[in-house]
Amino acid sequence: MRAFTIESEKSDFQYLRLANEIESKILGGEYAAGDRLPSLRKLHKQLNLSISTVYQAYIELEKRGFTEARIKSGFYVKPLLRNVLPSPKFEKQKDAIPKKVSINPVASAIVEAMSDPKILQLGAAAPAPELLPLKQLARTVKSVSLKNLESIMATYEHPAGNIELRRQIAKRTLGFSEKIAPDEILTTNGCIEAVNLCLRAVAKSGDTIAVESPTYHGFLQLIEDLGMYALELPTDVTTGIDLNYLEEALNRNTVKACLFNPNFHNPLGYNMPEENKEKLAALLNRKEIPVIEDDLCGDLYFGEKRPATLKSFDKKGLILYCSSFSKTLAPGLRIGWALPGKYLTAVKRLKLNTSVASSRLNQCVIAEFLKSGAHDRHLRKMRNALKNQMSNMSLAIARHFPQGTKITSPNGGLLLWLQLDETVDSLKLYQEARKHSISILPGIVCSTSDKYKNCIRVSCGYPWNERLEKGIVTLGRIVAECRGIYA
Amino acid sequence: MRAFTIESEKSDFQYLRLANEIESKILGGEYAAGDRLPSLRKLHKQLNLSISTVYQAYIELEKRGFTEARIKSGFYVKPLLRNVLPSPKFEKQKDAIPKKVSINPVASAIVEAMSDPKILQLGAAAPAPELLPLKQLARTVKSVSLKNLESIMATYEHPAGNIELRRQIAKRTLGFSEKIAPDEILTTNGCIEAVNLCLRAVAKSGDTIAVESPTYHGFLQLIEDLGMYALELPTDVTTGIDLNYLEEALNRNTVKACLFNPNFHNPLGYNMPEENKEKLAALLNRKEIPVIEDDLCGDLYFGEKRPATLKSFDKKGLILYCSSFSKTLAPGLRIGWALPGKYLTAVKRLKLNTSVASSRLNQCVIAEFLKSGAHDRHLRKMRNALKNQMSNMSLAIARHFPQGTKITSPNGGLLLWLQLDETVDSLKLYQEARKHSISILPGIVCSTSDKYKNCIRVSCGYPWNERLEKGIVTLGRIVAECRGIYA
Numbered sequence: 001m002r003a004f005t006i007e008s009e010k011s012d013f014q015y016l017r018l019a020n021e022i023e024s025k026i027l028g029g030e031y032a033a034g035d036r037l038p039s040l041r042k043l044h045k046q047l048n049l050s051i052s053t054v055y056q057a058y059i060e061l062e063k064r065g066f067t068e069a070r071i072k073s074g075f076y077v078k079p080l081l082r083n084v085l086p087s088p089k090f091e092k093q094k095d096a097i098p099k100k101v102s103i104n105p106v107a108s109a110i111v112e113a114m115s116d117p118k119i120l121q122l123g124a125a126a127p128a129p130e131l132l133p134l135k136q137l138a139r140t141v142k143s144v145s146l147k148n149l150e151s152i153m154a155t156y157e158h159p160a161g162n163i164e165l166r167r168q169i170a171k172r173t174l175g176f177s178e179k180i181a182p183d184e185i186l187t188t189n190g191c192i193e194a195v196n197l198c199l200r201a202v203a204k205s206g207d208t209i210a211v212e213s214p215t216y217h218g219f220l221q222l223i224e225d226l227g228m229y230a231l232e233l234p235t236d237v238t239t240g241i242d243l244n245y246l247e248e249a250l251n252r253n254t255v256k257a258c259l260f261n262p263n264f265h266n267p268l269g270y271n272m273p274e275e276n277k278e279k280l281a282a283l284l285n286r287k288e289i290p291v292i293e294d295d296l297c298g299d300l301y302f303g304e305k306r307p308a309t310l311k312s313f314d315k316k317g318l319i320l321y322c323s324s325f326s327k328t329l330a331p332g333l334r335i336g337w338a339l340p341g342k343y344l345t346a347v348k349r350l351k352l353n354t355s356v357a358s359s360r361l362n363q364c365v366i367a368e369f370l371k372s373g374a375h376d377r378h379l380r381k382m383r384n385a386l387k388n389q390m391s392n393m394s395l396a397i398a399r400h401f402p403q404g405t406k407i408t409s410p411n412g413g414l415l416l417w418l419q420l421d422e423t424v425d426s427l428k429l430y431q432e433a434r435k436h437s438i439s440i441l442p443g444i445v446c447s448t449s450d451k452y453k454n455c456i457r458v459s460c461g462y463p464w465n466e467r468l469e470k471g472i473v474t475l476g477r478i479v480a481e482c483r484g485i486y487a
Numbered sequence: 488m489r490a491f492t493i494e495s496e497k498s499d500f501q502y503l504r505l506a507n508e509i510e511s512k513i514l515g516g517e518y519a520a521g522d523r524l525p526s527l528r529k530l531h532k533q534l535n536l537s538i539s540t541v542y543q544a545y546i547e548l549e550k551r552g553f554t555e556a557r558i559k560s561g562f563y564v565k566p567l568l569r570n571v572l573p574s575p576k577f578e579k580q581k582d583a584i585p586k587k588v589s590i591n592p593v594a595s596a597i598v599e600a601m602s603d604p605k606i607l608q609l610g611a612a613a614p615a616p617e618l619l620p621l622k623q624l625a626r627t628v629k630s631v632s633l634k635n636l637e638s639i640m641a642t643y644e645h646p647a648g649n650i651e652l653r654r655q656i657a658k659r660t661l662g663f664s665e666k667i668a669p670d671e672i673l674t675t676n677g678c679i680e681a682v683n684l685c686l687r688a689v690a691k692s693g694d695t696i697a698v699e700s701p702t703y704h705g706f707l708q709l710i711e712d713l714g715m716y717a718l719e720l721p722t723d724v725t726t727g728i729d730l731n732y733l734e735e736a737l738n739r740n741t742v743k744a745c746l747f748n749p750n751f752h753n754p755l756g757y758n759m760p761e762e763n764k765e766k767l768a769a770l771l772n773r774k775e776i777p778v779i780e781d782d783l784c785g786d787l788y789f790g791e792k793r794p795a796t797l798k799s800f801d802k803k804g805l806i807l808y809c810s811s812f813s814k815t816l817a818p819g820l821r822i823g824w825a826l827p828g829k830y831l832t833a834v835k836r837l838k839l840n841t842s843v844a845s846s847r848l849n850q851c852v853i854a855e856f857l858k859s860g861a862h863d864r865h866l867r868k869m870r871n872a873l874k875n876q877m878s879n880m881s882l883a884i885a886r887h888f889p890q891g892t893k894i895t896s897p898n899g900g901l902l903l904w905l906q907l908d909e910t911v912d913s914l915k916l917y918q919e920a921r922k923h924s925i926s927i928l929p930g931i932v933c934s935t936s937d938k939y940k941n942c943i944r945v946s947c948g949y950p951w952n953e954r955l956e957k958g959i960v961t962l963g964r965i966v967a968e969c970r971g972i973y974a
Contacts (some may be wrong), residue, residue: 362849
């Protein structure tokens with residue numbers, strides 16, 4: 001069963017096809033953890049491929065986190081991520097009701113501490129600088145002529161955003177729906193400003209917003225700031241919100257809008273199945289309820305193709321799509337965007353009243369980079385790196401955390417969600433970890449309830465190294481110590 | 488009485504002292520419009536100053552808008568701005584009540600059209616690019632090393648803002664109160680984001696905010712967006728809000744916060760007298776009512792010294808000071824700041840939740856420029872230019888507008904406020920002017936009432952030229968045509 005069937009036709013991507021085939025054999029269980037892959041020479045003869053093509057495929061698999069090279073011995077299969085630890089499981093809640101949110105004091109303190117470079121940052125959902133194309137971006141800044149720089153700074157940018165950047169974004173979002181025109185796009189100061197403006201365009205103080213449970217703490221903070229109520233929907237760790245439950249909840253409650261993150265959900269990491277997205281969009285279109293879709297990590301998929309967006313199933317312009325370049329290009333540039341559908345005018349007006357326009361300089365730099373064509377190449381590399389980092393992090397957690405730890409196995413993004421022994425109080429754990437200069441995100445800030453009291457979110461944004469390994473060893477020890485004592 | 492008393496001591500600034508002395512003679516009425524100033528040779532002998540020093544003083548006066556050179560004839564005194572046309576006058580309103588605001592549809596359309604370069608922009612309160620130090624700023628961008636650019640873009644900036652920029656701002660605000668530390672400052676995406684965050688920190692949907700009447704339309708738009716109510720206070724064209732009226736209004740109404748613009752008020756242009764500021768701060772401190780102070784144009788004074796801020800009289804940390812670099816350095820960079828007093832934590836949290844942080848690149852560029860020491864030199868030049876532009880604009884309006892036109896005579900900033908014949912509907916006037924590719928701001932968007940229906944705001948951001956002169960001729964003709972017909 002281990003025979004390879006690669007056709008011997010000439011192609012630059014032979015190595016990729018070979019890597020894909022071996023990957024599916026590993027995923028299918030034909031190769032187990034610890035198995036040695038065939039030697040380069042053997043596959044070279046068997047498949048009539050050059051030694052260098054086979055070698056490239058093996059390097060690709062290593063980048064993807066499936067194999068490791070051992071000196072003078074060959075390539076070995078690493079333990080599979082998805083089989084390492086069981087998935088988190090939560091009891092289904094009954095009859096969720098809209099709740100006032102008050103997580104800001106805790107969440108703000110945690111988020112503010114995230115910028116301290118002395119702390120091992122397992123809490124912040126940010127990619128490591130070495131994963132970003134900063135050299136090219138810096139060169140792009142340098143290449144702008146003095147004269148252009150002057151005119152870039154001289155006047156306010158158009159409130160809807162730099163037209164060249166909107167053209168580039170429109171090009172890249174061709175697959176979303178039949179046609180996205182630059183005029184349908186609005187650029188913002190990062191994804192969170194996009195979400196903020198969209199939320200304010202569709203709901204006001206006192207209104208109820210349906211969210212996934214758990215959800216991104218930033219969403220709850222926004223809802224709190226805007227005096228709105230959160231209705232938390234039961235959410236499966238691998239498929240997302242329960243559609244039947246949602247329909248019932250919409251009948252029971254007056255929900256003004258939904259705020260969802262269907263692709264590589266923060267914090268759960270799942271990618272909602274395409275048929276669920278289609279049903280979800282249809283249901284909310286039918287009920288005329290606007291949905292704000294956060295697709296911040298949609299480009300960071302580990303599989304074969306980019307997951308579909310909820311927006312692509314929108315027939316009525318009721319889905320307000322939000323994303324940004326903060327996770328894929330440069331957090332420091334603060335550029336995101338929205339496709340607000342039929343709420344475009346309202347969102348544009350709010351943008352104008354809130355910050356006039358986003359910085360033209362930063363928008364021009366990103367537009368130039370996108371035009372250069374380097375973005376897809378960069379994203380391919382980044383996805384491989386993240387996949388590998390997440391695999392290493394999962395394995396380290398499996399090695400060093402107490403028995404009973406449950407963990408998600410996302411197919412994209414950069415976040416892991418851990419369910420610890422139910423006696424662990426993650427806020428105490430957070431405080432203990434901080435004493436050891438380690439930051440994590442306690443589950444308590446991802447909900448209005450204390451349902452995720454024993455959960456934490458861990459970021460895999462950084463390439464694996466000794467410091468990270470040591471950090472996970474320490475964290476595992478603290479988790480063990482926290483068991484029971486705060487129960 | 489026309490003798491000059493300059494002492495003959497050596498100084499680089501002799502020319503400035505001479506210019507100041509002549510200026511006060513003009514202001515005091517010793518020289519009238521049309522008078523010829525003494526010849527260079529005469530003053531050179533009389534004051535024992537070099538010819539070039541006297542010449543410099545005359546050029547300085549020309550820059551300030553007091554004189555004009557006539558070829559082969561000498562320097563002549565121009566008509567004095569403040570005597571050109573009478574000041575606008577409004578009936579005092581009685582018992583103002585909080586009102587819901589709904590100016591957004593009109594105001595947004597007007598503001599959005601302001602970015603069209605084909606239109607003569609008399610509506611937008613923006614300085615001409617040639618008044619800004621864009622060359623130095625562009626060179627500052629260019630001078631950042633590749634390595635620094637990389638690290639600037641790699642991570643989120645601190646939510647409170649770039650520390651070097653906050654240090655520079657703290658240095659420049661030494662005179663505000665006893666000590667401003669960088670930690671008390673928060674940088675934002677322009678002044679309007681600062682005002683927005685401060686307003687949200689002190690009030691919520693349904694609350695009443697006291698504002699000047701007329702006020703900056705952007706404030707009303709914010710109040711509308713946030714579901715708040717506006718209480719418009721009677722405001723004198725030269726001294727600002729009526730303090731007795733304010734005290735009564737505060738007794739009659741539950742005012743949650745005030746939103747004032749005491750220096751070079753938008754749109755009235757007045758600079759509130761220092762004793763009024765002191766009384767105002769004391770009154771609101773006593774009543775424990777927070778005040779958001781917009782000081783956007785405080786650096787653009789035409790007189791001898793920068794006007795005091797309301798903040799400098801704040802004893803309780805209840806004044807939330809807001810400003811920006813958009814009017815003085817570069818609108819395109821979108822960097823402003825706030826000194827939120829005792830609301831610092833709340834404002835910081837809102838900033839984090841709204842846009843994480845402002846762009847580090849743009850903040851670094853401004854910090855470098857401020858460090859270079861070029862800012863004060865630049866501001867001196869810019870103030871002279873604006874004073875001259877405003878003088879030219881006022882004179883042109885006096886020449887070309889129908890009799891009965893009233894006009895403000897601001898001592899700083901870049902805005903004029905015109906009260907036209909009471910039969911003129913400024914919104915119709917706006918529409919007629921747009922047909923001739925001229926943009927103005929109709930007074931209707933500066934109030935929840937139609938009290939300023941026959942007023943318009945005109946910006947003096949651009950150096951005087953033939954296109955502007957022609958535009959004013961056209962506008963004057965349209966004003967004349969609009970009289971009566973819409974009554």
